[in-house]
Amino acid sequence: MPRTLIILALVVLTACSSREESGIRETNLKQLRNPSGTPEEFSIVPNKPLETPESFAQLPPPTPGGANRTDQTPLRDAVAALGGSPSRLDPQAGIGAGDQALVARASRFGRQPGIREDLAAEDQEFRERRSLFNWRLVPTDTYNRVYRSQRLDSYRALDAARRAGVLTPSAPPQ
Template sequence: MMPRALIILALVVLTACGSRQDTADRDTNLRQLRNPNGTPEEFSIVPPKPLQAPESLTELPTPTPGGSNRTDQTPLKDAVAALGGSPARLDPQQGIGAGDQALVARVSRFGRQANIREELAEADQAFRERRSLFNWRLVPQDTYNRIYRSQILDPYRTLEAARQAGAQTPSAPPR
């Protein structure tokens, strides 16, 4: 009886070890939207935009190594253009738009860190690595909610605290 129990336990342990995710894969996609069986994903293949001949050769931009191509898909810019916005405002080299300069000045009146995004990304990476040391399950679960469970705010408790502090708050749906 004892050897059978050890064999079953060994099989369960080996099965659990075989489903571990690669660290880079786990970090880039917390919501488990990847294809688990390793076959090509038909929705990740995006065809390029059609080629267009310019009116004259002087309209062609100078090629830049590593730069974008005129036929590359830009879904975010296409969505902004379809909704009537200016896709050029999404370019990082544009800087802060005129409409947002007052907001940025007000928010950064006490100073700001230039590398805050990199710093937060490193802290988040370290937090997720600490949380994933002994974090395996027999049944798959949403990684995002499991890792950040301790940081979720209770909206009703926060609303009640704001009301007790004297803040005017909108009504909330019942629990």
């Protein structure tokens, strides 16, 4: 009997565990990591091939701790492959001319610096309040369970829009 109680206590304690990352407590909403401990086959990417410039005067000055010309840049490569401009990804580039009107309209009532960190902290507090007495013996993906009450029912919104007289020619099928 005492052995059973000890095992039960250990199971309960491990069910309450979480981990700290970047100063914000994370409760594993979505598991996108490889849990097996083996190398992830999609994260192993070879370096770009070395290139010899026509003139060594064209070489940029070395930047200790900076990026190497042969380092992989998957986001920039994807933007270029889709026809975009990878230079727009640089933080120094600022807001592009095509997006300035959108940013001006979205920030017409002001912008709050650090909004992402504030929202992450508020979201963490919300999830902790919701999960206070909501633990399970088997770890599960809790994202949908925690945000179930905030989910939008698309068909109920569609019916409300139709009752209001809004034309909905491209409504999703039932």
